[in-house]
Amino acid sequence: MGMVGGSLDAFIGAVHRRAAAFDNEIELVCGVFSQTPEKSKATGKALYLSDERVYTSFEEMIQREKELPEGERMDFVSIVTPNHMHFPPAKMALENGFHVICDKPMTLNLEEAKTLAGTIEKSGLVFALTHNYTGYPMVKEARDMVRSGKLGKLRKVVVEYPQGWLSKYEEGNNYKQAIWRTDPAKSGAAGCIGDIGTHAENLAEYITGLKITELCADLTTFVEGRLLDDDGNILLRFEDGAKGVLHASQIANGEENSLKIYVYGELGGLEWHQMEPNTLKYKTQEGQRIIRPNVGDLSASAKAHWRMPAGHPEGFFEAFANLYRNFAFAVKAHINGEEHDPIYDFPGAEDGVRGLAFIDTVIASNKSEQKWTKFVQ
Template sequence: MGMVGGSTDAFIGAVHRRAAIMDGEIELVCGAFSSSPEKSAATGAALYLPPDRVYANYEEMIQKEKELPEGERMDFVAIVTPNHVHFPPAKLALENGFHVVCDKPLTHTTEDAEALVKIVEESGLIFCLTHNYTGYPMVKEARELIKAGALGSIRKVIVEYPQGWLSTLVEATGNKQASWRTDPERSGAAGGLGDIGTHAENLAEYITGLKITEVCADLTIFVEGRLLDDDANVLLHFDNGAKGILQNSQICNGEENDLNIRIYGELGGLEWNQMEPNTLIHKVQGSPARLLRTGVGALSEAAQAHTRIPAGHPEGYFEAFANLYRNFALAVRARWEGKDQDPLYDFPDVYDGLRGMKFIDTVIASDKSDEKWTKFIV
């Protein structure tokens, strides 16, 4: 693995590194960790990389690595930069024959996203978008329960992603994480909606297997001086007639990172909270709720395939993230071995990424419209 971005003062780069190496299938061999060659070199040194595998920029990395003999050169590129630097390295990597893991949202603009879909398709290479929350075992279990009909037809979906860390104008204090996320130049047309709302959209569609078809959105910038949305309330219509609510926020004072979802169908309901990820509550009217727990009892093959340790030993954020990297690595290995990718070891791809970008556009369009409903078409 070669990494683009992720210098030592970044947040998500270290997450990707820990996730990548967790299962012993992936090794970091090179990187262009920063737009500053000095920072990149320092990061490489801190990671015990040989100096000649630490590059000044991603262009150099991709070119030099390509020149190395197979088996020695990196097998894929992990892109962990701010949103506006997703597309260029992804494009270059794919055009030079490298598989790609990319942080979300997919790109800075929808045009780039559509271009990237074509590039991936033409390259035939493997592309993983890190909608990491789908890597949790209990998310897999929820999806399998619904597939198996445990809820019957879905009627209502409530997905929420409240955070509180941007309750004040943090970006004015020099906080690096806040600065780029609230800057249209680096983040794109959306603030919180792109940063966390797309996770919520992806999670809802992933678990239910449904597609959102219409939205009615109310975006707000609550903190004076901020340039992008820090709160979103969205009504949803799904393709089977289900109704829903998506809300995300960065001004929910005191909330940490509380992605959660509740799904109700004709026969039962499910509830999952990212902050207690190893519990999935299964409800049925007139019966005791059942607390499904990671590692306990007869869970789906999918849940089991994404669990490392017996019940009661909490697996968390890094482990869920690592499940994407592990599955990506298995896909790459399958490719090497001429095998098909095993659907049990799934991960989000470039189409999920395009869908997220279009979701951003649709919600923003809805917010600006006086019409109640805006179609969500990809």
């Protein structure tokens, strides 16, 4: 693996590196960790990389790695930069024969996302998008319960993602994460909706297997001086007649990382909370059942993504690691000319395009005088 972004003072870079290393399927061999050469070199040294494999730009890294003999050069690039720097290294890596795993959203805007999706298809290479919440075993179980008809025909989906960390004007306090995430030039056209609303949208579509067809959005920027939305409330219409509500906020004072989803069908309902990830509730009018990893008869997919005996908690890092492991399996299969086992799934280009289309549709709906706006990608 080669990495773009993720210097020592970047939170998400360390998360990606730990997730990638978790299953001993991936070795970090090179990187350009910052636009500042000194910071990139210092990060490489701290990670025990040889000086000649720590680069000053992604262009240099891709070109130099391509010149190395097969078996010595990197096999793929992990992109963990702010949003505006997803598209350029991803496109160049794919065009030069390297697989790509990229943080979400896939690109800065929908036009770039569609272009990158075309590049991925043309290259025939493996691309993964780190919607990491899909990596939890109980999310897999929820999806498989819906697929098996356990809930019957779906009627209602409620997904919410409240955070409180931007309740104040943090971007004015030299807070790096707040600065770029609220800057349209680096984050894109949306703030809260692009950052965490897309996670909620992706999780809802992943578990239900239904695509959003229309939505009605109300966005607000509550904090004075902020350039992008920090709160959103969205009504959803799914294919096959299901209705939904999506609420995302970064000014929900006192909230941490409280992603939750509720799915209701004719026969029963499901409930899952990210902050209690090893518990899935299955509910009917006759009562409710608590479903836990490695307890009872779970789906093959859930079993494939749980590592420990029952009662041993797993969480955020393991779910993130599941995506990297599954991606590594797909890259290995590609290298060996083999078929990749679909049980080891991960989000891809279509999820990325839909995420950017979701952002655009939400913004258009918020500006429109009409009640409903069609979801078009």
